[in-house]
Amino acid sequence: MISFTIEAVSKKSKARAGRLNINGVEILTPVFMPVGTQGTVKSVAPWELREFDYRLILANTYHLYLRPGKELFQRFKGDLHSLMRWNGLILTDSGGYQVFSLSKLRRISEDGVEFSSHIDGRRIFFSPQEVIDFQLLINSDIMMPLDECLEYPVSRAKAERSLLLTQRWLNDSVFYWRASGRSDINSLFAIVQGSGYPDLRRQACEYAVDLDLPGYAIGGLSVGEPESVRWEMTDVCTDFLPADKPRYLMGVGVPEDIVKAVSLGVDMFDCVVPTRYARTGVAFTSEGKLNIRNSRFKYDFSLLDEGCACPACKTGFSRAYIRHLVYANEILGVRLLTLHNLFFYRQLMIGLRQGIIEGKI
Amino acid sequence: MISFTIEAVSKKSKARAGRLNINGVEILTPVFMPVGTQGTVKSVAPWELREFDYRLILANTYHLYLRPGKELFQRFKGDLHSLMRWNGLILTDSGGYQVFSLSKLRRISEDGVEFSSHIDGRRIFFSPQEVIDFQLLINSDIMMPLDECLEYPVSRAKAERSLLLTQRWLNDSVFYWRASGRSDINSLFAIVQGSGYPDLRRQACEYAVDLDLPGYAIGGLSVGEPESVRWEMTDVCTDFLPADKPRYLMGVGVPEDIVKAVSLGVDMFDCVVPTRYARTGVAFTSEGKLNIRNSRFKYDFSLLDEGCACPACKTGFSRAYIRHLVYANEILGVRLLTLHNLFFYRQLMIGLRQGIIEGKI
Numbered sequence: 023m024i025s026f027t028i029e030a031v032s033k034k035s036k037a038r039a040g041r042l043n044i045n046g047v048e049i050l051t052p053v054f055m056p057v058g059t060q061g062t063v064k065s066v067a068p069w070e071l072r073e074f075d076y077r078l079i080l081a082n083t084y085h086l087y088l089r090p091g092k093e094l095f096q097r098f099k100g101d102l103h104s105l106m107r108w109n110g111l112i113l114t115d116s117g118g119y120q121v122f123s124l125s126k127l128r129r130i131s132e133d134g135v136e137f138s139s140h141i142d143g144r145r146i147f148f149s150p151q152e153v154i155d156f157q158l159l160i161n162s163d164i165m166m167p168l169d170e171c172l173e174y175p176v177s178r179a180k181a182e183r184s185l186l187l188t189q190r191w192l193n194d195s196v197f198y199w200r201a202s203g204r205s206d207i208n209s210l211f212a213i214v215q216g217s218g219y220p221d222l223r224r225q226a227c228e229y230a231v232d233l234d235l236p237g238y239a240i241g242g243l244s245v246g247e248p249e250s251v252r253w254e255m256t257d258v259c260t261d262f263l264p265a266d267k268p269r270y271l272m273g274v275g276v277p278e279d280i281v282k283a284v285s286l287g288v289d290m291f292d293c294v295v296p297t298r299y300a301r302t303g304v305a306f307t308s309e310g311k312l313n314i315r316n317s318r319f320k321y322d323f324s325l326l327d328e329g330c331a332c333p334a335c336k337t338g339f340s341r342a343y344i345r346h347l348v349y350a351n352e353i354l355g356v357r358l359l360t361l362h363n364l365f366f367y368r369q370l371m372i373g374l375r376q377g378i379i380e381g382k383i
Numbered sequence: 384m385i386s387f388t389i390e391a392v393s394k395k396s397k398a399r400a401g402r403l404n405i406n407g408v409e410i411l412t413p414v415f416m417p418v419g420t421q422g423t424v425k426s427v428a429p430w431e432l433r434e435f436d437y438r439l440i441l442a443n444t445y446h447l448y449l450r451p452g453k454e455l456f457q458r459f460k461g462d463l464h465s466l467m468r469w470n471g472l473i474l475t476d477s478g479g480y481q482v483f484s485l486s487k488l489r490r491i492s493e494d495g496v497e498f499s500s501h502i503d504g505r506r507i508f509f510s511p512q513e514v515i516d517f518q519l520l521i522n523s524d525i526m527m528p529l530d531e532c533l534e535y536p537v538s539r540a541k542a543e544r545s546l547l548l549t550q551r552w553l554n555d556s557v558f559y560w561r562a563s564g565r566s567d568i569n570s571l572f573a574i575v576q577g578s579g580y581p582d583l584r585r586q587a588c589e590y591a592v593d594l595d596l597p598g599y600a601i602g603g604l605s606v607g608e609p610e611s612v613r614w615e616m617t618d619v620c621t622d623f624l625p626a627d628k629p630r631y632l633m634g635v636g637v638p639e640d641i642v643k644a645v646s647l648g649v650d651m652f653d654c655v656v657p658t659r660y661a662r663t664g665v666a667f668t669s670e671g672k673l674n675i676r677n678s679r680f681k682y683d684f685s686l687l688d689e690g691c692a693c694p695a696c697k698t699g700f701s702r703a704y705i706r707h708l709v710y711a712n713e714i715l716g717v718r719l720l721t722l723h724n725l726f727f728y729r730q731l732m733i734g735l736r737q738g739i740i741e742g743k744i
Binding site: 060061062064065066068089090093094098099100105106107320321323337339340343346347349350353356357 | 423429
């Protein structure tokens with residue numbers, strides 16, 4: 023079961039604060055979802071995510087389908103939550119983006135896409151039905167339909183053709199999902215494409231809205247387009263998506279992008295940035311990003327961010343020590359930076375929500 | 384301040400159970416020390432070690448001297464405990480072993496050893512004084528003197544010459560340590576060498592015992608010698624080391640080795656095995672080692688060890704999931720196996736101690 027209620031709407035922007043209730047778990051929006059591509063948020067244990075009160079994470083259909091694979095879930099008397107020992111919610115990406123960015127030797131047809139696994143070259147066929155089936159098998163709380171994710175820029179003709187395909191696949195997905203008898207438990211969102219063409223985005227929204235789904239995702243952004251295009255497209259989409267349904271901007275972004283997108287009326291986010299940047303030695307702080315590898319931190323015994331209450335700062339680990347760990351390739355360095363960044367993102371979202379409720383954003 | 388009291392002595396073997404009190408922290412012996420070579424126990428946070436009630440870990444002089452380096456500690460208004468945020472005790476290896484196993488272009492003289500850093504090739508000189516100085520600088524609770532660690536086997540003539548050098552260095556170390564005015568806080572142990580020659584081992588023990596130190600380490604074993612030699616040498620050493628001082632067998636070992644050495648009267652152990660094996664996918668269990676990479680665990684949804692109370696087993700992570708994490712190169716896999724193995728070693732030591740007290744070992 024999914025329900026979404028708007029608690030506050032900004033007078034200064036399109037921002038809104040809401041409550042998303044999914045299968046009995048309440049998510050306050052705007053919300054950021056940590057990315058657990060392969061069935062684990064990189065370097066973090068489930069109990070650490072819960073300590074930050076994260077309740078919804080993202081996992082990836084493409085990656086999990088390839089490894090550990092369908093057979094493991096078929097044999098397992100449990101779902102992805104239970105395999106990961108995660109007692110929160112899971113949203114799964116459809117794999118459309120990865121099929122187009124990672125796999126080799128793709129062949130697209132009306133029925134779906136055939137591709138080679140980037141792990142072992144094995145041939146795999148994703149149809150809209152197969153992608154829904156797998157997400158039902160792993161019991162994803164929010165499922166995404168197979169879509170075609172385009173690079174940027176593309177010609178209008180290509181964007182139109184691609185959008186038509188994505189819409190046919192969406193249609194098939196919705197039909198199959200409704201017939202599954204599990205649409206109450208496993209919600210399906212639409213993904214709105216349309217590249218950088220405002221009228222295609224509008225048409226994509228209207229098409230999706232007609233299908234009356236529990237939520238709507240804006241896809242095909244953060245793929246190399248100029249910022250102005252990204253925000254124009256987001257703006258168009260949030261204009262034409264229903265006010266009473268959650269809106270999810272896929273794969274976005276750095277903190278500034280999230281702030282911007284919230285002001286445009288987006289409710290949900292996922293991004294590899296807090297975890298991936300941590301692995302390159304970057305920490306988000308109240309004064310901006312800092313790259314701990316920089317030599318100016320060699321003898322800097324202050325915290326990553328003074329006043330931060332994350333486990334790394336609260337325990338008192340210094341920049342100099344974390345820098346040492348990073349240079350010595352010690353896992354604890356990645357762990358501390360990841361915890362710090364995920365805590366930063368959590369605080370960012372709490373702050374944005376509060377700002378909306380208090381009428382400041 | 385260091386004190387050691389024997390609580391129980393076995394009637395069946397030379398095993399003993401004791402209490403080692405160092406600077407106000409009580410350590411129950413026999414004790415296993417997790418290895419934190421570069422100032423962090425690999426993949427583990429300090430709060431996780433404390434959760435297992437580990438109170439004493441090992442760090443390495445050679446590695447810390449090279450990186451983060453002496454200057455960092457000179458500028459830092461704190462010690463290694465404070466840098467690592469570790470509120471337990473730290474024993475530091477002297478670096479003798481690493482100088483001989485890792486560094487290149489060594490030149491040994493009466494005064495010490497000159498070598499090239501394995502990180503950047505920089506020339507470094509370790510004298511007995513410099514090694515003590517560095518351990519005082521980082522405020523090690525138990526310090527080790529510079530020694531020469533020989534490969535196995537070596538000729539008797541070489542073993543004798545080497546032992547003489549180690550003893551001269553020990554003598555210098557003790558003199559310098561006593562003069563430092565910090566011998567109450569920073570305890571110095573002797574390291575007993577002598578290769579595989581029982582009479583040299585005996586002589587090494589007698590020489591060291593004459594210096595009346597807070598504890599004694601047996602070095603130069605686990606370097607490729609046959610098991611029979613290892614235990615014969617350990618047996619000789621524990622015969623000639625004082626009963627009322629702690630005995631530390633350096634770098635040993637797998638669980639069976641620890642059980643054996645405890646029966647020969649050893650009180651303290653360190654070994655990379657629980658953490659290093661975890662990184663290769665090996666878990667210690669009540670039924671022996673298991674390599675999680677093995678295909679027979681692909682669909683094995685049972686715990687690493689049924690009935691184990693470590694965070695991995697208690698949370699319910701299955702072999703199949705941990706195997707997936709290991710193959711997907713996910714840090715959580717290493718973390719869960721490391722926690723499991725360190726918990727196993729902790730339980731092993733608790734069990735051995737209990738066995739001695741109850742007269743079963």
